[in-house]
Amino acid sequence: DIQMTQSPSSLSASVGDRVTITCRASQGISNYLAWFQQKPGKVPKSLIYAASSLQSGVPSKFSGSGSGTDFTLTISSLQPEDFATYYCQQYNSYPLTFGGGTKVEIK
Amino acid sequence: EVQLVESGGGLVQPGGSLRLSCAASGFTFSNSWMTWVRQAPGKGLEWVANIKQDGSEKYYVDSVKGRFTISRDNAMNSLFLQMNSLRAEDTAVYYCARDLRYHRVGTDWGQGTLVTVSS
Numbered sequence: 078d079i080q081m082t083q084s085p086s087s088l089s090a091s092v093g094d095r096v097t098i099t100c101r102a103s104q105g106i107s108n109y110l111a112w113f114q115q116k117p118g119k120v121p122k123s124l125i126y127a128a129s130s131l132q133s134g135v136p137s138k139f140s141g142s143g144s145g146t147d148f149t150l151t152i153s154s155l156q157p158e159d160f161a162t163y164y165c166q167q168y169n170s171y172p173l174t175f176g177g178g179t180k181v182e183i184k
Numbered sequence: 185e186v187q188l189v190e191s192g193g194g195l196v197q198p199g200g201s202l203r204l205s206c207a208a209s210g211f212t213f214s215n216s217w218m219t220w221v222r223q224a225p226g227k228g229l230e231w232v233a234n235i236k237q238d239g240s241e242k243y244y245v246d247s248v249k250g251r252f253t254i255s256r257d258n259a260m261n262s263l264f265l266q267m268n269s270l271r272a273e274d275t276a277v278y279y280c281a282r283d284l285r286y287h288r289v290g291t292d293w294g295q296g297t298l299v300t301v302s303s
């Protein structure tokens with residue numbers, strides 16, 4: 078199975094900060110990488126697929142990059158509504174696997 | 185508007201069975217891969233299983249193989265998850281999701297249904 082490792086597991090940031098979350102795959106997954114946002118008590122929301130393609134309706138402050146084993150999710154200017162937990166997911170091979178999550182909290 | 189509504193969750197004893205359903209509307213169900221994802225209380229997301237449009241391909245996470253069966257009824261726009269030999273570690277909120285076209289990424293999600301396995 079492909080292991081997905083996110084770092085950091087949590088971070089504190091201020092409104093307006095630029096935030097970067099990393100996701101590393103235990104083996105190459107090309108660009109078959111997605112990012113999700115989940116707010117407390119809410120359903121996960123798909124943000125990015127194919128490592129860098131924005132889902133419809135997702136604001137452009139979110140961006141993704143990477144290929145192979147190393148990926149990043151960047152939020153260009155953190156807003157109050159962005160405080161949430163973010164997950165990466167590989168869909169290169171079965172079983173599909175999620176990272177452990179990165180909780181973004183208010184500083 | 186895409187709608188996915190899960191049902192069938194509840195409290196079940198270890199070793200018991202439960203069948204989850206997901207009623208889909210607002211899109212052409214028969215054209216979509218469908219997925220089950222679960223989330224244990226206070227934990228992260230875990231992909232459970234998915235199924236191709238015509239049901240000819242099904243995939244599972246190792247921990248549920250031989251115990252869970254994913255299926256679909258395209259005429260009824262419904263997705264199912266038959267869960268047998270349930271264990272305490274299966275306790276979670278179970279979400280059904282519609283995959284993005286050409287990408288095995290859940291793009292629309294239901295509200296989830298809670299399964300609690302406990303004596």
